[in-house]
Amino acid sequence: MGEKMGDEVYSDLMRELKEGKYVFTGELEPEKAGDVNEPIEMARELVGLVVACNVTDNPQSFAYVNSMAASYLIQKETGMECVYQLRCSDRNRMALLSDVLGAGALGLKNILALAGDHVSLGDTPDAKPVFDLDSTTLIAMIRKMVDEGKDLGGNEIHNPPKLHVGGAAAPGAAHLKAEVAKVKRKINVGVEYLQTQVVYYTDVLDKFFNELGKVDVPILVGIFPARTFGQANFFHENVAGVDVPPDYLEAMRKTKEIKDKEKRKEEVDRVNIEFFTGFLEHLKGTPAAGCHMMAVGYPRIIAPLKKVME
Amino acid sequence: MIAQEQKPMEEILGYLDGKQKVVVMGCGGCATFYHTGDKKAVNEMAEKLTKEGKEVFKIVLPFSFQACDIDKSGIWLEKNRKEIENRDAVLLMSCGDGVQIVADYIDEKMGIPKSVIPANDALGLVGGGPTKFKETCQSCGMCELGKTAGICPLTACGKGLMNGPCGGVRVGNKCEIDEEKDCAWVKIYERMEKLGELDKFIEMRDPHEWSKAKRPRLFEIENPVNIMTAGIGALPGFIRLVIGPKPKLEEEGKGE
Numbered sequence: 001m002g003e004k005m006g007d008e009v010y011s012d013l014m015r016e017l018k019e020g021k022y023v024f025t026g027e028l029e030p031e032k033a034g035d036v037n038e039p040i041e042m043a044r045e046l047v048g049l050v051v052a053c054n055v056t057d058n059p060q061s062f063a064y065v066n067s068m069a070a071s072y073l074i075q076k077e078t079g080m081e082c083v084y085q086l087r088c089s090d091r092n093r094m095a096l097l098s099d100v101l102g103a104g105a106l107g108l109k110n111i112l113a114l115a116g117d118h119v120s121l122g123d124t125p126d127a128k129p130v131f132d133l134d135s136t137t138l139i140a141m142i143r144k145m146v147d148e149g150k151d152l153g154g155n156e157i158h159n160p161p162k163l164h165v166g167g168a169a170a171p172g173a174a175h176l177k178a179e180v181a182k183v184k185r186k187i188n189v190g191v192e193y194l195q196t197q198v199v200y201y202t203d204v205l206d207k208f209f210n211e212l213g214k215v216d217v218p219i220l221v222g223i224f225p226a227r228t229f230g231q232a233n234f235f236h237e238n239v240a241g242v243d244v245p246p247d248y249l250e251a252m253r254k255t256k257e258i259k260d261k262e263k264r265k266e267e268v269d270r271v272n273i274e275f276f277t278g279f280l281e282h283l284k285g286t287p288a289a290g291c292h293m294m295a296v297g298y299p300r301i302i303a304p305l306k307k308v309m310e
Numbered sequence: 311m312i313a314q315e316q317k318p319m320e321e322i323l324g325y326l327d328g329k330q331k332v333v334v335m336g337c338g339g340c341a342t343f344y345h346t347g348d349k350k351a352v353n354e355m356a357e358k359l360t361k362e363g364k365e366v367f368k369i370v371l372p373f374s375f376q377a378c379d380i381d382k383s384g385i386w387l388e389k390n391r392k393e394i395e396n397r398d399a400v401l402l403m404s405c406g407d408g409v410q411i412v413a414d415y416i417d418e419k420m421g422i423p424k425s426v427i428p429a430n431d432a433l434g435l436v437g438g439g440p441t442k443f444k445e446t447c448q449s450c451g452m453c454e455l456g457k458t459a460g461i462c463p464l465t466a467c468g469k470g471l472m473n474g475p476c477g478g479v480r481v482g483n484k485c486e487i488d489e490e491k492d493c494a495w496v497k498i499y500e501r502m503e504k505l506g507e508l509d510k511f512i513e514m515r516d517p518h519e520w521s522k523a524k525r526p527r528l529f530e531i532e533n534p535v536n537i538m539t540a541g542i543g544a545l546p547g548f549i550r551l552v553i554g555p556k557p558k559l560e561e562e563g564k565g566e
Contacts, residue, residue, distance in 0.1 A: 120524055128520040 011109030023290030030065035045299035061122025087116025104161020171208035218289030227298035329398035337404035339376030347403035377408030405432035451522030466494030
């Protein structure tokens with residue numbers, strides 16, 4: 001305690017960002033199951049390829065295995081460092097506070113603080129949406145807990161959690177100026193890194209960086225190489241601020257026509273590598289500190305895409 | 311109606327910091343019942359602001375002309391267009407509905423971007439009167455009263471439980487969080503007992519469907535009420551109230 005904000009380094013992700021390394025992160029999605037075997041398998045394949053993996057928290061408001069439990073188990077079983085995603089949709093400030101303490105106790109080192117999708121978008125639409133805090137106030141609360149060892153009420157925390165807090169940014173937001181102002185607000189309250197929502201268009205990304213200007217916080221740009229046409233199309237139709245290019249969608253749609261499973265996989269990989277090579281080449285010339293590869297259930301694509309950045 | 315109270319003067323003055331010329335506007339609806347937006351309240355506010363060195367212009371809405379009913383309040387806004395244009399802010403003595411509906415009208419319809427500042431805090435949808443009111447309904451969009459003997463547990467129970475009482479009921483059947491308040495679920499039990507419906511009490515009620523309260527809720531009606539027709543329609547009731555005989559329900563009940 002007492003150190004200047006941001007002096008301490010607790011995670012490999014933060015260490016690499018501070019060292020100025022070009023950072024790659026992945027994404028794992030716990031499912032509606034009584035175990036986390038599948039994300040653990042995926043994590044095993046990603047060890048050594050990415051420095052850390054985000055573990056999603058009820059994505060699109062579909063209720064899945066608790067992200068803290070999944071993050072802990074993945075980290076324990078595979079050694080993959082996890083970015084524990086934590087959304088405000090389902091928990092009041094008291095539950096959030098106690099979850100952050102729990103995460104610290106379990107040895108989690110990174111939290112991605114999110115507002116979260118409205119519960120009505122998912123598979124439990126009658127739930128009462130909470131949003132007692134929002135992403136900014138959650139970031140501020142976590143910084144206060146870590147840096148000052150105090151909770152929201154100013155009560156002292158014995159042995160405060162040692163972890164880093166990140167936030168999200170949406171380059172494709174409908175109102176870019178408002179989005180950028182919000183991102184700056186997160187920076188002002190102490191967010192330590194940013195991971196962007198998925199971007200497909202280089203001009204969308206350039207406009208975002210231009211509008212944001214120079215900031216001291218490292219930004220990882222999100223890309224989403226889809227494993228199937230259905231995945232890509234789901235993003236296109238359901239995720240706000242994400243516009244999947246029609247050419248890419250069409251190329252992915254065509255892969256469905258290939259009957260041989262292995263050949264179809266090869267074609268999907270080819271489409272992704274072709275599309276994202278151009279995007280990643282462009283990324284080299286932007287202020288991005290790295291790339292967040294949201295290739296859920298598709299670990300084999302990470303290595304060839306990383307190669308582009310070498 | 312919507313219960314309300316005036317904000318502390320320091321807070322109001324904070325919002326008006328740097329705004330010298332101010333319109334103070336009242337509301338002839340709920341704010342008149344609560345004396346937070348009637349003529350007297352507008353005059354008192356104007357006086358306080360004048361003492362603080364502000365130049366004040368007053369708009370008082372007559373009884374039953376609500377700030378949130380823009381069809382009516384809009385007439386007063388249009389009538390005072392010049393004053394609104396020339397002032398730095400409008401201080402609205404109504405609930406948050408009035409503040410936002412008026413701000414929207416001034417901005418969108420009248421084309422005048424202007425700070426519209428709340429003077430009051432709205433405290434909830436209440437019923438009762440003439441002096442005591444209580445919050446009984448939160449307009450959740452999915453009324454549960456048919457399952458709970460006519461008492462809303464979402465509003466009357468501090469925890470909003472659908473299947474109470476909780477373990478925190480105090481001596482005298484009072485609420486865990488406020489010993490002044492009755493436990494809603496004991497009330498529901500007693501009322502079900504009275505109505506011979508106790509078998510319903512032990513049935514589990516499903517979690518409430520909060521999807522019906524997805525905000526913001528928007529509505530449209532096909533035939534809006536005409537002010538004149540509504541006024542004329544209400545007249546016989548008012549006349550009967552003033553000069554008519556008092557109801558004798560109690561005596562009638564005894565006679566049976």
